[in-house]
Amino acid sequence: MKTVAEAINYIHSRPKYGQANTLKRMHYLLTVLGQPQKQLPAVIHVAGTNGKGSVATMISHILVAGGYQTGLFISPFVVDFRERIQVNNQWIEPADLLIYTQKVAQAVKAVEKKLGNDFRPTEFEVLTAIMILYFANQPLDVAVVEVGLGGLYDSTNVLPTSRIAVITSLAYDHCQILGKTLSEIALQKAGIIHDDMQVVIGNLPSETLPIIQAHQQPIITGQAGEFLPGLPGKYQVENTAIAVAAVRVLQPDLPKAVIEAGLTASHFPGRFEKIAPNILIDGAHNVAGLTALVAALKQRYAGKIRLVIGSLADKNIGEYLPQLIDDDQFKIILVNFEGVNNRPSLKLDQFQHQSGLTVIDNWVTLLQVPVKDLTVFTGSLYFISEVRSVVWQQKNN
Incomplete structure (x- = not known):
């Protein structure tokens, strides 16, 4: 590979999933790379069903x-692939992304030669290795690392310098992988808690608290409302409290003025983001996220709202649709889209004739006819990334 585009294509070409319930591939890959994870500074490790990207972003800005x-x-990206790896809230430089991807690609060959095709490093494992190697070569004081999926067997769960574990929320998502009950999901998320760590949690379901407490590490909660939210949306009040609590564990004496400055500077594309006068995008990719988005919209907008949902097939959005259909404030539109690595979208055939729903194959047509109502594009972050890109291109043409 000789260009950044080729590097990104290489990352996306890796298998989406590998053998489950193991970190063997990741550990071996890091061994070939010279154990760069041991060179990292203190790590704040952020897990949770929803809110982890927002919390990680606010922590970084503070x-x-x-x-x-x-x-x-953080993951996934909305604007540019490089936003997934940042230093001081600046995306990794194209030249650095290329260099570190080349180094990891060479190590991947060694792993596959040693372990065989059954242990081919996955897309997210390769990206995690790139991040670790890059961070290990930067003069960092701290790293904020968002979990990709779950926690216990996530490829980020190999960082010996993790000092603070954050669990933002627990709800039903990725149930085929993480478990079909909240307790099973909590076991996976809590897998990032290790000895000599402090734990910061959000408003978790009561039945999951014993699972967190079983790790016998200090547990801290935030104070909602102490600071104005660092990002827009009613649901960011809790996320802001979590972020502040995590920062204070690391640095208890940080002045309030500094915290306020960091929150004011916070920006996270795709989270309750207005991209045109009457167009808003938000990555509410599961029932819990969509519920929070609807509550935030009802709080801020009194008029009719077109809610355009582009969801991946492995999400549980369909469970929430009957409740949305019954709300006269919303017009619900389901659309087709294709995720990265050809991940399929929600099968729309089952909704074609359902009363109260509109099903559209080509969502771009919704931008071609201006309407007075607020239009909110939501669902997969991959989907709203496409929407954001198209709208910005239309603005600049």
């Missing part, structure tokens, strides 16, 4: 405002 050299790893 720390940068406080003068900390801060690495940030």
Whole structure:
């Protein structure tokens, strides 16, 4: 590979999933790379069903405002692939992304030669290795790392310098992988908690608290309302409290003015983001996220709202549709889209003739006829990334 585009294509070409319930591939890959994870600074590790990207972003902005050299790893991306790996809230430079992808690609060959095709490093494992290697070569004071999926067997759960575990929320998502009950899901999320760590939690379901407490590490909760939310949306009040609590575990004496400055500077594309006068996007990719989005919309907008949902097939959005259909404020539109690595969207055939729903194959047509009502595009972050890109292109043409 000789270009950034080729590097990104290489990452996306990796298998989406590998053998489950193992970190063997990841550990071996890091061994070939010289154990760069041991060179990382203190890590704030952020897990949760919803809110983890927002919380990680706000933590990073507060720390940068406080003068900390801060690495940030989030997923997926909305604007540009490079936003997944940041230092001081600046995306990784194209040249660096290419260089570190080349290094990891060479290590991947060694792993596959040693372990065989059954242990081919996955897309997210490759990206995680790139992040670790890059951060290990930067003068960082702290790294904020968002979990990709679950926690216990997530490829980010190999960081010996993790000092703070954050669990933002627990709800039903990825149930085929993480479990079909909240307790099973909590076991996976809580897998990032290790000895000598402090734990920051959001408003978790009561039945999951014993699972968190079983790790016998100090547990801290935030104070909702102490600071104005760092990002728009009613649901960001809780996320802001979690972010502030995590920062205070790391640095208890950080002045309020610094925290406020970091929150004010926070920006996270695709979270309750207005991209045109009457167009808003939000990555509410599951029932819990969609419920929070609807509550935030009802709080801020009194008029009719077109809610355009582009969801991946493995999500549980369909369970929430009957409740949405009964709300006269919303007009519900389901649309087709294709995720990265050809991940299929929600099968729309089952909704074609359902009363109260509109089904559209080509969502771009919704932008071609202006309407007075607020239009909210939501669902998969891959989908709203497409929407954001198309709208920005139309603005600039």
